[in-house]
Amino acid sequence: MNGLERIITALSLKEPDRVPLYIHAINEKPIILIAREHLEGLPDPEKTFYDMNDNEKMLMLEALFLVHEKHDIDGFTSLEFGHEERIAEDEVRDAWGVVYQLNPFGLPVAKHHPLKEKSDLVGFVPPAPKKENLLLLMAARERFRDTKAIFWMMRGTFVLSWRLTGMENLMLKMFDDPDFVHSIARMTYEYNVQMLDLLVEAGLDVLIIEDDIADKNFPLISPDQFKEFINPYNRKLVELGHEKGLKVIRHSDGNLWPLLDILLETGYDGLNPLEPQAGMDLKKLKEYCGDRLCFLGNIDCIDLLPNGTQEQVEETVKQAISDAGEGGGLIISSSNSLHPGVNPDNCIAMFNATKNYGRYPLNRF
Amino acid sequence: MTLLEELAQTLQEGDLNDTTGLVNRAVTEGIPAETILKSGLIAGMDEIGRKFQDGEIFIPHMLLAARAMNAGIDILKPLLAESGAKPAGHVVLGTVKGDHHDIGKNLVRIMLEGKGFAVNDLGIDVQPKDFVDAITEEVQIVAISALLSTTVPFIEETIQTLESAGVRDQVKVIIGGGVVTQETAEKFGADAYGQDAAIGAVKAMELIEALN
Numbered sequence: 383m384n385g386l387e388r389i390i391t392a393l394s395l396k397e398p399d400r401v402p403l404y405i406h407a408i409n410e411k412p413i414i415l416i417a418r419e420h421l422e423g424l425p426d427p428e429k430t431f432y433d434m435n436d437n438e439k440m441l442m443l444e445a446l447f448l449v450h451e452k453h454d455i456d457g458f459t460s461l462e463f464g465h466e467e468r469i470a471e472d473e474v475r476d477a478w479g480v481v482y483q484l485n486p487f488g489l490p491v492a493k494h495h496p497l498k499e500k501s502d503l504v505g506f507v508p509p510a511p512k513k514e515n516l517l518l519l520m521a522a523r524e525r526f527r528d529t530k531a532i533f534w535m536m537r538g539t540f541v542l543s544w545r546l547t548g549m550e551n552l553m554l555k556m557f558d559d560p561d562f563v564h565s566i567a568r569m570t571y572e573y574n575v576q577m578l579d580l581l582v583e584a585g586l587d588v589l590i591i592e593d594d595i596a597d598k599n600f601p602l603i604s605p606d607q608f609k610e611f612i613n614p615y616n617r618k619l620v621e622l623g624h625e626k627g628l629k630v631i632r633h634s635d636g637n638l639w640p641l642l643d644i645l646l647e648t649g650y651d652g653l654n655p656l657e658p659q660a661g662m663d664l665k666k667l668k669e670y671c672g673d674r675l676c677f678l679g680n681i682d683c684i685d686l687l688p689n690g691t692q693e694q695v696e697e698t699v700k701q702a703i704s705d706a707g708e709g710g711g712l713i714i715s716s717s718n719s720l721h722p723g724v725n726p727d728n729c730i731a732m733f734n735a736t737k738n739y740g741r742y743p744l745n746r747f
Numbered sequence: 748m749t750l751l752e753e754l755a756q757t758l759q760e761g762d763l764n765d766t767t768g769l770v771n772r773a774v775t776e777g778i779p780a781e782t783i784l785k786s787g788l789i790a791g792m793d794e795i796g797r798k799f800q801d802g803e804i805f806i807p808h809m810l811l812a813a814r815a816m817n818a819g820i821d822i823l824k825p826l827l828a829e830s831g832a833k834p835a836g837h838v839v840l841g842t843v844k845g846d847h848h849d850i851g852k853n854l855v856r857i858m859l860e861g862k863g864f865a866v867n868d869l870g871i872d873v874q875p876k877d878f879v880d881a882i883t884e885e886v887q888i889v890a891i892s893a894l895l896s897t898t899v900p901f902i903e904e905t906i907q908t909l910e911s912a913g914v915r916d917q918v919k920v921i922i923g924g925g926v927v928t929q930e931t932a933e934k935f936g937a938d939a940y941g942q943d944a945a946i947g948a949v950k951a952m953e954l955i956e957a958l959n
């Protein structure tokens with residue numbers, strides 16, 4: 383089987399030839415550290431993408447592809463590029479007018495929010511998604527043809543809404559001005575629907591609704607608020623994705639147990655990234671809903687991948703496979719992004735262990 | 748239900764007008780501002796903290812109650828100043844350098860204020876030096892938040908900077924956030940750790956009691 387077949391089979395809750403591998407998201411530093419042995423001239427690992435020149439950016443793309451090829455990663459995540467412009471030394475602004483602070487410890491962080499209240503909506507023109515911003519998807523399609531599953535990270539209703547309005551403000555507006563919250567959600571939904579058309583045209587396989595909604599203890603908003611303000615919009619995206627023949631998975635950090643039944647009836651094919659520290663235990667999940675949902679993730683990127691030994695990584699991968707691999711429906715990936723703190727050798731150990739111990743039919747170890 | 752019990756209850760529901768209405772009524776009825784604060788607003792926030800810990804309510808609800816509390820405190824402030832009432836303690840709070848997570852830190856501020864602390868919130872991405880600069884004579888507690896494995900070491904750096912600036916002995920340090928644990932606190936020589944905002948505020952109170 384090739385990567386695409388493996389991923390689709392696992393997402394269809396059947397057994398592929400081996401447990402598939404997937405990288406959901408990866409920062410500049412681990413890309414550089416993992417690809418370094420295959421490619422010369424890569425930029426300084428501390429440099430952010432925004433500070434790289436065009437030549438370095440091209441090298442980074444090559445490095446990212448190489449990480450996937452050299453380690454037989456079966457799925458490739460693409461995301462929007464080019465919708466942001468640099469407005470200051472340490473700031474970028476996206477097409478919606480949200481301003482982000484660049485920082486060396488991860489992705490840019492939203493700090494200026496253009497739509498604080500209803501009156502800000504007057505005269506506000508939401509952007510239209512642009513085909514040229516799908517560059518990464520198209521390059522990946524070109525590179526991998528049909529050998530790897532191409533994923534797209536679509537920011538969901540909660541994340542887009544709070545970027546536009548400010549998180550705490552959005553939370554308070556859920557009490558003060560529910561109509562405003564719905565207007566914002568609808569606007570983000572409409573953007574995503576248009577985007578979906580472009581994505582399907584460009585040859586997408588798996589749509590990720592990327593919408594962090596929980597911390598390690600609880601959902602960030604109440605389940606009732608989730609049901610009222612967020613999930614209906616995401617649900618329509620899931621339905622639309624399915625109509626267009628895509629697999630649709632849900633990404634959210636944190637403890638999702640309090641929302642799991644809602645997510646299950648929303649019809650997602652898979653759930654990511656399943657943080658062990660947030661109680662997202664694979665074995666329990668497999669028992670609870672392994673017949674309805676594929677699991678992607680769970681290999682601890684908070685402690686294990688940064689500080690563990692390669693043997694520990696191997697053991698953890700084996701355990702995950704034995705907990706949730708039976709019958710398919712498992713895709714090995716880290717419990718969140720491969721962020722700047724992870725040890726590249728541990729990432730490689732995770733890839734190797736999956737290939738070594740993930741062959742179907744599974745051996746009981 | 749007494750008036751102050753009603754206030755504590757109303758605060759939890761978070762209605763701004765009802766809360767300020769009740770605070771004003773309590774003032775008119777001649778209840779001392781400090782009593783209104785302690786048995787009304789603070790009592791209400793204690794209950795909010797407990798419900799948050801138990802997962803009965805979520806962050807939005809806590810923000811709502813905090814907003815009502817702040818409106819109530821605004822009414823009481825001049826009266827408290829007149830009566831010479833002092834805050835429970837003075838805290839400098841911030842998220843460490845490099846780290847932009849602030850929701851947890853903001854909840855800590857809410858719960859500290861809910862216990863009657865005066866909080867100087869330095870915001871996110873706070874350099875060790877800026878923590879030091881914020882330490883005035885009255886400050887007794889430095890509260891530090893960090894959510895990323897990569898920024899947790901800056902808690903230690905901040906504590907060391909407090910030491911080399913010669914102010915470490917003047918203050919107690921309490922830390923928390925995401926991956927921070929009791930062990931982190933011990934390793935870095937912090938005085939306390941709070942796994943959530945409500946516990947953090949209780950621990951801060953204990954630190955103050957130990958100081959006095």
Ligand code: B12
Nearest residue numbers: 488489718847848849851892896923924925941943944947
């Ligand atoms: C929302 C969020 C964001 C938002 C932050 C928005 C904001 N305004 O704060 C955004 C999108 C900006 C963001 C960015 C990033 N994030 Co983030 N984020 C989260 C998320 C989903 C929730 C965090 C949160 O707000 N929780 C709610 C609050 C209430 O919880 P809390 O902060 O833990 O606080 C409570 C207690 O810890 C305690 N507490 C907190 N501080 C203090 C202080 C004291 C003194 C005391 C006593 C108590 C205390 O009280 C609080 C209330 O009870 C978590 C997921 C998770 N599992 O937690 C990831 C998470 C924290 N993020 C993570 C990462 C990796 C990142 C990025 C690096 C992503 C990237 N690849 O670029 C960037 C870093 C940006 C930067 N430089 O800071 C990781 C951290 C992993 C690690 N250990 O290093 C997490 C855990 C996700 C994951 N599983 O990988 N993130």
